[in-house]
Amino acid sequence: MKGKRVILSLVFLVLGFMIAFSYNLTSKKEKQESVNENWNAEYHLREQYIEQEEQNRKLQQQVINTQEKIAKMETNLAQGEQVLADLAEEAEKYRMFLGKVKVQGSGVEVTLSDGEYDAAKYNINEYIVHEHHVFNVINELYISGAEAVAVNGQRLKHDSYIVCNGPVITVDGQQHPAPFVITAIGKPNVLEAALMLTGGIRDQLVNENIVFALEKKDKIILDPIMGS
Incomplete structure (x- = not known):
């Protein structure tokens, strides 16, 4: 009986060891699998x-x-708007120069009259x-920045011509008697200074009895x- 008990004890001991070892191995495997899964x-999240x-x-x-493209587009648009504004300003200047638009502003009025004589x-x-005499005054006014000029109220254009015919002058085919009133739109002080310069147009005209x-x-x- 004792021998059988010893054998059974050994069998149970070995069986317990095997169960414990198997459980421990399974537990480690599950932990390793859990670690691998984590x-x-x-890794997947990374x-x-x-x-x-x-x-x-x-x-x-x-x-x-x-943003760079938009900035370039905005710059191009701004430059384009400035170009258009400059072109519009230039066109307005040309229309003014050609006498195609009504103009208003400050300026000067020069009157040339015949001198007294016997x-x-x-x-x-x-x-x-x-x-x-009239042409020299007009030329000086344009050189000094006049934007528009008229003789006795007749507006001059870019190709106007002035011809003398005795006591009258003809401006673009229209006759005007003396005195000749030349009006010019521009900076009054600049125009005045140019005409009144010592030895300038005014002095020349006075020396010629005008x-x-x-x-x-x-x-x-x-x-x-x-007209056209």
Whole structure:
């Protein structure tokens, strides 16, 4: 009986050891599988995070590129608007120069009158206003920045011509008797200074027996030239 008990005890001991060993091995395996699963999940999450970061960088670069394109477009639009504004301003200047638009502004009014003379003693041609006197004044006004000029109210254009015919002058086919009133729109002080310069136009006219008068005007209105 004792021998059988010993054998049974050994059998149970071995069986218990085997069960404990199997349980311990299974437990370790389950822990290892759990660790592997956690590592795989973490690795997958890291892969997703890296992929998302890469997408974010690409999107950020696209945003930067788009912003640069928009900035260039805005710059081009601004430059285009400035070009159009400059062209409009130039066109307005040309229309003004051609006499196609009504103009108003400050400026000067120059009056050229025949000088006093004794017909018995002097040559009348040496005391009357000729076309070159009027032309010299007009030319000086344009050089000094006049935007528009008229003679006796007749607006001048880019191809106007002035011809002397005795005591009258003809401007673009229309006759005007003396005195000749030349009105010019521009900066009054600049125009006045140019005409009144010592040794300038005023002095030359006075030396040629022409009566010269100048008046600054706050408001001058010149109508557009009619016709083609």
